[in-house]
Amino acid sequence: MKTFRSLLFVPGSRPDRFEKALAAGADSICIDLEDAVPPQDKAAARAGVIGWLEANAESYPACAIGIRMNGLDTLDGLKDIIAFSETEARPNFFMIPKASSYSALANFQQLLHLRDLDQKRVALWAVIETVAGLKSASEIAGTCGSRGGVLFGGADYSLAIGTGMDWEALFHARTTLATEARVTNGTLMDVPYLNVKDEEGLRAECARVKALGFDGKSCIHPSQVAIVNEVFSPSEAEVDWAKRVSEAFKSQDGRAVLLDGKMLDIPVYLRAERILSKAGIEF
Template identity: 50%
Template structure:
């Protein structure tokens, strides 16, 4: 499943669940981990169960607690049989953790590991390729804390590039970390464009006001769609021979990129 935008909503704020679903994001993820204090975990989990039992919602997922957390077993039991589109797993550092949680969840819903440590980054190629993985989220805040670097773009360029390669190899989606300065629309737009250029397929959001900017950044323009259509038509018309468009040779990487553009727009 391809998400341009994913909006997080705290699991202990059930009054926000419906509002989040109406914010225009491609996916909404109810958070039982970072957004919920330890003493509020049980109440948040109950609120999520109550909401999910009312019926399935397209693109609605849940972030459970990490593999080493004392709360993860209760999270997995709670989600059993409930209509959840995907499950996000924080603090993943090995593909075996993905396999273990897939068994504990007991179904084939897509899993979204979060890479947020140097060890997770080291094993990102195998994590992204693990059975059941639909996508990866870059947890830059925790990663930068462990490395001791800042959240500035240059400081995290290596990590983002490595994750882009790992996700592309596995055929998995890749979401960037939420932009933490809610009021800085210029910074959100700029950094989202940079991540897209690296190969990220979407971005997580922490406020409804960020969704439209992210969706716009990851939506091909009409000119890009028209160009992609012309590239594919010229390539197909060549029947395996040399394809030309506007006097330029069309090579296979260009065709692959054009097809991805059309797939994302449903053309």
């Protein structure tokens, strides 16, 4: 699965919004059965989402479709597992909220395997939004693997540590994830920006988390998608630099090379290749 720049959440209880979400231009959408659905609507939402997946199984768009399950330690989470094990409908990924340990995710994977889900297609995502989850970030990321990813759940994490969601309060968690979640090449996605009318604030926060090493940012409104995609896409200047680095290295058979007065070695070349890959350029 490719690295996502944008992931748009849509409530599982609002099937009228599913097609609109798919048309928003996000790299992925995540139909939410957890926080976005009140307790009294969860059974209907679960059945409606499965029915929608079954009806659209043969016509998935390029946009990846995921399902955020209810917590695995809740009754609704267990009902989610049973319901999805009894249908042939398959999302592109399952997202597990409040992931705090390797064991819970491993058990979930085992249940999927026992029910013969196609593991080559269904990826695993974890939301790290607790102190325990942050401490186990490397194990959790390793369980999700290179085809899955980690989402920073900043709202719940800020509640857990007793702070607001300002940049300084969440800086430690973000930098920890930028390191610990890189045990694989999976995607690392940031928490949504909650003020949907503040475009400049969204753009600025995207730039800051990109600088930390995040691959993208989740969204709670379609209007946020274009800005997120723009910031997390390589700029023309970055692509031009990457092309020149790649060309220089290939001309020197992979040896260290001088470019613009700077000595460039293998790590720089690999960074250039990653930029070209994100831009969808074969070079």
